[in-house]
Amino acid sequence: MSTLGQPGQIKCAIGLMSGTSMDGIDAAMIFTDGVSVERLGPSITIEYPDGLRDRIKQAMQVASACLQPKQDDPQIKLLEQDITDLHADAVFELLSVTGQDPKSVDVVGFHGQTIMHRPDRKWTWQIGDGGRLAGRVGIPVVNDFRSADMRAGGEGAPLVPLYHAALLTRHHKHNTVAVLNIGGVANVTWIDFSKDQDNPAIMAFDTGPGNAILDDWAEIHTGTPCDTDGNLASRGIIHKEVVMGLMASPYFDETPPKTLDRDDFNTQPVRGLSAEDGAATLTEVIVESMVSAQSHFPKSPEAWYVCGGGRHNATLMRRLRRRFPVLLEPVETLGWRGDALEAEAFAFLAVRSVRDLPLTIPATTGCQTPTTGGVLHKPIGRRLKR
C-alpha cells in the first residue's frame, strides 16, 4: 500500500499560505483526491498591505511572552480578523481568474499566519479564523493543521513533505532526491524511492534560517524588505568567524525531526558589519546550514530541487551550487510552481483532512503514529462531499 493511501474522488481544492516571510498570501487551486494530483488550477500571490507586517511583528512580540496561545488578546483578535478577510479577498481573486463560482470548490485549506512556533512547549500559533473565512467565501474551510500533530508528539512542522512525495511518486527521475524550501525558515524533504517505488523512505526537517534573517537585515540597512536578487550579499565579504560561530549552534547536530521558529536565528551576530558584509555573511550561514543538513540523510541525494522565495536570490543560488556536488535546480525544472507549492500543499492537505488521511508521519514530524489533523468549518447551507 502507498504511504499516501488509497485513491478517492477528485476534489477541487484551494490552498492559502501566508508564510514566515510575512510578505503576503499565496493562493493556489488544485484538483486532487489527497493521494495524487490530477491537475493544477490557477495560482496568485497578493501582497500584504502597508503596515500589516508591522502589526504581525507586534503580535509575534506578544506571543513570544506568552506561556501558551492567548486567544483573547484584543490586538491579536483584530489582526486575525483582518488577516482572515485578506484571505477571503485572495480566494475571490483566484476564482476570478477562471470565473469560477465558489460552489464549484469543495474545500479551502487555510494555513493562517504563524506568529509563534514552540515545539519545546508543545504549541504553535497560527492566526486565522476558519469559521469567519468559511462564512465569507461560502466554501468549507480546513484550518489549524498543526495542533493535532503536536498532540501526537510531533513538531507540528514541516507539513509539506507528503505533498512533495505525492508529486514525485511515479514521476521521479532520480531515486533519491531532496526538495529544499527556502522560505522565511528553510526546510528540506529527503525522499528515497530505491527500495519501494510507491512507499518511499522520507525524512524532513527545518535546515536552519532562510530568508527571514536576510529580510530583517536588508530592511534595517536599505529600507527594502529583502536583499533583492542577492545584490547586497554579492558585494560583501564573508566573515568566516561569524559563520563558524553561528554554525556551532547545537541545532545543526540535533537528530531530525526538528523545527525552528522564525526568530530562533536573528541578525544580532552580524551587528556592526557593513550592509554588504552582513548580507554576505548571513547568506553564507544559510548555505552552510543546508550543507550541514546533508549529514542527517541516510543516503546522499542525486538531485536537489529548490522552491520558496529564496530561489530568486541569485547570490544564494550561486553559492549553493558551488557547495553542492550534485544537480541543484529550481523546482520549475520538474514542472512545479516554486512560488505556489506551499499553497498547493495546503489544498492537498485539506482534502486529506476531509478524508481522514494522515497529514504527517513519524518520519516527517516525529509524531508517534501517522496522524490526521485540521479543523473543518462548514458555511451555513453547504454540505461537504467526502
Ligand SMILES: Nc1ncnc2c1ncn2[C@@H]1O[C@H](COP(=O)(O)OP(=O)(O)OP(=O)(O)O)[C@@H](O)[C@H]1O
Ligand atoms: N528577487 C528576490 N531576491 C531575493 N529574495 C527574494 C526575491 N524574491 C523573493 N525573495 C525572498 O523570498 C521571500 C518569500 O519567500 P516565500 O514566499 O517562500 O516565504 P514564506 O512562504 O513566507 O516562508 P515559509 O516557507 O517560511 O513559510 C521574501 O521574503 C524574500 O526574502
Ligand SMILES: CC(=O)N[C@H]1[C@@H]2OC[C@@H](O2)[C@@H](O)[C@@H]1O[C@H](C)C(=O)O
Ligand atoms: C510553524 C511554521 O509555520 N513553520 C513553517 C516555517 O516556514 C518553513 C518552515 O518553517 C516549515 O517548517 C513551516 O512551513 C511549511 C509550510 C511546512 O510546514 O511544511
